[in-house]
Amino acid sequence: MIAIGLEGSANKIGIGVISHPSSNKPPIVLANLRHTFISPPGEGFLPKDTAIHHRAWVVRLIKQAVQQAGAKVSDVDVICYTKGPGMGPPLQSVALAARTISLLWNKPLVGVNHCVGHIEMGRAITHAQNPVVLYVSGGNTQVIAYSQQRYRIFGETMDIAIGNCIDRFARTLMIPNDPFPGYNVEQYAKRGKNLVDLPYTVKGMDVSFSGILAAADLLAGQISDDVSYGKRLKSEEGDLITKEDLCFSLQETIFAMLVEITERAMAHVGTSQVLVVGGVGSNERLQDMMGLMARDRGGSGFATDERFCIDNGIMIAHAGLLEYQTGVTTSLEDSTCTQRFRTDEVFVGWRD
């Protein structure tokens, strides 16, 4: 069976074509295309502009994807699109495109939960059977484990998402958005060496990042060239603290928090496998830390590369096709979007 997946819940539009040869063979990626809307430095992406971007790209990408897949429209069994969660306007523009091709090609629709898409794609690629999942992206921070037909949320952020925290931190320090703020923060962090104290807030399996942003505002003021040398922030050895040091400290602190709550969930459910999904999951330092933790527990850490952990259409096609194979479709009337759509609302009929 073949599915096409349309993703556009944030600033990326992704179109993917996947084939599930038979129930016990691994899926085959036939096409996986993506285009990102990049906003100028110091600015975030606005829903309205993002929607315009997606509308401008969607037709082109669908055509290219189908062509690249070497498939005929008649080969496609189902059209999968992101129902939510995400930003309203971009979600809607992509859902509209999905509805249109559904009518045009006369194919059924399946609305997919974006988070479930990430999880299923991660499982398919890494072959991690039943891992604790850390889902980290611009809008999400969740520790998830599967139990009784649902992906249950064990821990999450009590305020802003990790990716949002990194992006806003980057904006405060005027770090560029291209290709994306998290990537640049990671590069800066590689050159940092002094650890600056930042708020570390873990409550059980939940975390909070808002204190970090407040601290970042203060710190950014203390490292600026406009400030006299005497008032500049210095390390214990008297070195001037740099942007690089702040990025380093940010990563060391927030990733340690994430690894800690993931470890808590692993201890609680009794598993030693962990899978990191979502855009922030492409951060190598986070992957390394997670791997070290898992190894310490006698298990292993899994991650996918940026083609699959950054938002993409393939994961939507894959998760949608899994659901379609259990006999579920979304009728045209129900093919709406929702900005809020919790991971644990989805009935996971395709797992034992």
Next chain:
Amino acid sequence: MSTTNMASTASDAQPPTTPPPTQPLHALPQPFTTSNLEVLTQGAEALVYKTTFLTPSTPCVLKYRPPKLYRHPILDKRLTKARLLAEARVLVKCRREGLSVPAVLGGDWESGWLVLEWIGGRTVRAVLDEWVHKFGLRARDGKTSEEEVKRELDEGLMEVVAEEKESQEAREGLMRLMQMVGRAVGKLHEIGVCHGDLTTSNLMLRTPERKEVVGRGPPRMTVSAQREAAMSGQDPPEVIPVQQEETKETNSLEGDVVMIDFGLATQTIHEEDRAVDLYVLERAFTATHPAAEHLFQEVLRCYGESFKGAKTVLKRLADVRLRGRKRTMIG
């Protein structure tokens, strides 16, 4: 971390190999050695061992927080020290206030260990698991009346009734357990402490000590029956002291609730912190035992009655929940 690179087909991807177990994972600080210790668990942040204290017959728990390799060493030291001290201080405070927590027998925050009183029993997590496993989670709307029982007995449905009765007893036992949990958390909050990591793994049901093993019942099979079985070439059946088994089972929900694992505890009387404590517990409940959600209502009910101000915490809990659900979730 194994990053699997997937080329054009997913079948190219190989499952990353699990590194061979490299036990023991950590060297223990002086004066402990792995030889005189029994590993209990690798908890969320600590390695927990069972050992003895002063006399060989006094069991105790060694809780060792090894350096976390994934953490920056400065951050690691800071967190380990803060948590160990928080745990020791709060345990001492709780004991002074008469709460059920393990006593602190010793510790060293430089090398990261604490020795605690041994709590004989199981975690509430384990109790719930067992219950779910044993009885499933059917909703019970009507209670079986005496007459019905009698009628069913007459109709030869005795076995069914016996099982129902057992499950009814377990249900009542669980309700009592939930009440104890509610009151214990209430008491903790009342003395100005929030736990910070309230999960069912951090609540223990201490089994009451019993002097003797009660009722060694007759074996299931008579000696002659066993001999016959042996002669016909069958394996001799295990001799199970029936009554003892039963005694253990019906008593397995007895005991008192002991709170453990105070590394994230804070001394606070803020409603918000209290509500977050309950929220964390609620989520631990519903995430691991989805069908046991209704049990948690009993925890909240008893919590609400446990101290002045508890009712307002419950109101605050509603806000915290709503915040949780309302959080925008953008991919």
